Amino acid sequence: MTTKYRGILEWVIQQIEDEQLKTGDKLPSIRLLAEQFQCSKNTVVKALLELEKQHIVYAKPKSGYYVVDYYQTSSPYENDIDFLSAGPDKSIMPFEDFQHCINQAIDHYKEQLFTYSDQQGLFSLRKELAKYLQHLQVFTKPDQLVITSGSQQALHILSVMPFPNGKKNVLIEQPTYFGMIDTLQLNRITTLGIELTMEGIDFERLEHLFRTNNIKFFYIIPRCHNPLGHHYTNEEKKKIVALAKKYDVYIVEDDYLAELDTDSKADPLFAYEPNGRVIYVKSFSKVFLPGLRIATVVLPEKMIPTFVRYKFSTDFNTSPLSQGALEIYLKNGMFQYHLESVKKLYIKKMKTLLEACSLYLPNYVQFTKPKSGFYLTIFLPSHIDVDKLICLLHEKHIYVDNASRMYLAENNQPAIRLSISQVNEYKINLGIQQLATYIIDMCEKKKYNPLSFKSYH
Structure with a gap:
């Protein structure tokens, strides 16, 4: 039976690869396949169920099996040398594990999937994220977290919303994440730069910019810098926070790759001003699944209503399915296990x-x-x-x-x-x-x- 079963699997895949069967085409009936391979109908059904599990075919009740999509066993890009893409390595993406979490989330959040959920994000996910962030030396409460549709949405909202200091201009490192530059330019926000090298920034220059340029916030990538790979020392982070406090400047800390920092003693800037000066942004796109579009922002309490209002005008709320699935993935320990590899x-x-x-x-x-x-x-x-x-x-x-x-x-x-x-x-x-x-x-x-x-x- 095993040989016949394997033969049916290979035959269907080969037919699709040779384009004898295309997307939406109906497969031969179970009876015809049983005759063709001289096996029982049970063997055919077992093979078709395996193909369905692999998302190669799907069943229509009382009709038969159909091709889902063109199936390739090898990538057309296998000869590429890709130093360009910045998403996670596909070879270690936990697709099957996360599929279980998606299925559980559908069962658990049935009602919320079809209604608008909490604009600040599912409270149960915010609780899990508050626990998770403790590993990154970010100690906060679920009430101070807002879930966004990726960190890009968070950066966009922070760029355009008013801040308590009433200031208008933004300071960024040079170079920095191009998505932030695009957001600032598209929204016509006056933007200043401070040169960053692998030896750090000029603190006299930073103080001068803070003192004289009406800076609303300083956008900073403190570790695993994009594009340099630079890391600030803890002492440098303390100095930046002290200067920001002195001149009433907020800090937007983009800690997108915190998990990859090899220095276990390294702290985020948030650790030096957890109650009002540093806004902490954490994405899950680079170490997990980019298509999930989940990030979290830790905000000072007084800024949350304004942030949530701006977010609501953008997309009402972030996908409850993505939120529920990430909550389950964090809760059952799968994420920590994934991070090790x-x-x-x-x-x-x-x-x-x-x-x-x-x-x-x-x-x-x-x-x-x-x-x-x-x-x-x-x-x-x-x-x-x-x-x-x-x-x-x-x-x-x-x-x-x-x-x-x-x-x-x-x-x-x-x-x-x-x-x-x-x-x-x-x-x-x-x-x-x-x-x-x-x-x-x-x-x-x-x-x-x-x-x-x-x-x-």
Whole structure:
């Protein structure tokens, strides 16, 4: 029976791959398949149920089985070297585990799935998140959390809503997360930048900007910085919070990759001002499932009504199904178990990337040296056409990001960002070798003098 069963599975999949069966097509009847494979109807039914479980076919009562979608056993992108994508590595995504949580959430939250739920987010999820955040040294109450549809929504709302200090301008690191730059520019918010290198920021400059520029909030990525990979020390975080307090500036702390910080003694800025100066934003997109679109914001109590009102005008409430599923995933311990494999994989990949950059890039090309996280930035000689370099790499199926969009226009400099999150580890060396070849080639064509390159730490 096993051979016949396997034969039916393989035959259906092959028919779909060869496009003999297409999306929506009906499969031969159970009787015909039993005759074709000279087996019992029970064997056919067992095979079809397995295909249904894999979401390859679906059953219509009293009609038969139909193809769900075109099925491929291998990806058309398997030859790509992807330093561009920033979502989690698909090979370790807990799809089956989370599917159980989705099913449980449907059973548990049946009524709420068809009504508008609490605008601040399911209280039961906020309770679980408050517990979870304690592991990241964020100690707060469920009442101070608001669930948003991803961190991007949270950043958008914070950018446009009024703050208690009555100020209007926003300060950002240079470079920084391009999604924040886009939000600020689209909403025509006056934005200032402060240069960030792997050695940190200039605190005299920070104090001057806080004192003289009507700063509403300072947007900061304290660890696993996007795109540099920089980490602030605890002492630097304390100084930033003290200056913000002195000049009545709020801090929006985007701690999107807190789980990947290898320093167990590192604190978030929130730990130094938990009751009113630091607004803590935590996404689950980068270490979990981006399509879940769940983030949380920890707000000062007096800001919650305004934030919730602005959120309500955007999307009423975040998906109760996503919220319920994440609550169950956190509660049963699956998330912590998942994080262990995530950390090991990304630490290993980053080590491989750093070794490859040290080995293959010419010594006149500077690059950041992150301790952990997803990102590393390579700073290029000023004459190199970054777009042309990216095009040449694209032709070789190597994908990188132009870091120029991560700067305000006046601070722009030629650089590319590499992400290790979705690149296959065994392809990292090959990708960096190819990148180095193109950089050297472009420099030789310009008869480039390496001594003219400005060093970047």
